[in-house]
Amino acid sequence: MGDETDFWEMRRLNNNEYRDRKALRAKINRLSNDITKRLKKIRIEIANSLADSIATTDEGRKMFEAVRQLSRNQNTDSVSVFNADNQMVDNDRDKADIIRNYFEEHYTGPESEPPIEPFTGIPRPLHDPISAVEVELAAKKLRNGKDGIPNEFLKHSPKIFFSTFAQLINQSFELHEH
Template sequence: MSHIRDAANVSIGPKPKARLKHHSSDDTLKELVEKRHDLRQLLNNNQSLDRTTLRSSINHLTNSIQKRLVEVRSAQADQTYSDITNTNDSRKMFEAVRHLQKSKPPNNSIGVHDENGCLIASDDMKASVVRDYLEKQLTRNEQPLEPFEGLPRALNVPFTGVELHAATSSLKNGRANGPDGIPNELIKYSNSTVHEHYAGIINSCFETHTFPISIGEATITPLQKPKKPIGPLKNLRPLTLSNAARKILSMATLKRIEEKVNAFTGPWQCAYKRARSCADIVWCQRVLLSVVQRKKWEYHRMDIDMSSAFDTIKRTTILELLKLCGCT
């Protein structure tokens, strides 16, 4: 991984300085801002010029800039509306809606109660309490699963570099790194030699019953659930930041079992299927709610509380289901 990082620093270089959130690439706006900048320089550096006329020109340009900003933002809003109405991709729909919403900056602090119901002030004590709670909550008193079964042996169908390249292509850019600090992009945009080498590492794991430490490492970041009281541990959402090596292996495995899982779950399953997601259901519900609120109709629906769905997974049950699907 260090060689990949060194190669990226040489060929790509560091990330450029982030632009201001109000930055615009509009040519007309750029021209107005440059003119105002030049006039301000004249105003500050030359006392002999007519300062009243300069100030008047600067004020006129400032008003023109504000008007142009309104036009640019209006055009962006129209484009976002067009993206929402003219696409069938639910992910793009929600991204466009989030772009329109002006949300407050997130509050990264969390509150944790001790056994007496009092808030804990020390970060170290918070981490200790949260770790013990998550370990009990996520394992559900199950015995740890062994990484391998039987004697060391090669896979019937070994992983290939092409297969690993397809898995890395599914990784998303701009995501947080795992404990190894290697961004997804460095492996995603590597050449075929890297993917072939990583495929060989995975294949040798089954032949020797060993595996890289990076596959089993992750950083757990607890987030406060929105609109939930601060303090109870059940109101925390554990966010796991895995290493890219773990993500690649997971995506490659998912692509291998995808067809069998799709056939097993049937046509009404929306989540975790190709070209389908829970966003389809959520978007449908939001459209219904918007119509009901506008028309002032009565509307009744029944839901299942899925807030703790991922906290109640039993890994042995998942493995049994995969065997029912026909996975080896």
């Protein structure tokens, strides 16, 4: 019913014989603004829901899917970023550095938990050493073209590579060496 009423009001507005154009124009503008506000509120609710999903999940796949949904259909408008001197930064690389540093400090700052030490205890042999088959299976699951590493090379490596890599990983854990 509301859509039909709006249609007739638009027709009356465009009719030159109708004298109260100002009141109609004000009503149409008010409706348009209400619609815009409601759409913005809905988008914010969806984004908050996805952000909560990202924050509460421990599963990487679900987290990345939520991030993908958040970034889908977004305009790539420029982000305003200010440096320590409260000056707007115009270089995208500098913006990325400032944002990255902010989140690194946020998640590794003094109020967060201290970082885990890489190795604890006395170096000793592993109870269940990592096998060449496990390394090969992990390599086969890698996605192509991610992280700047040509994963296709790892996926199609000879058996000796997986065996050598498994030995290196085991040695790193057993001797506490990076």
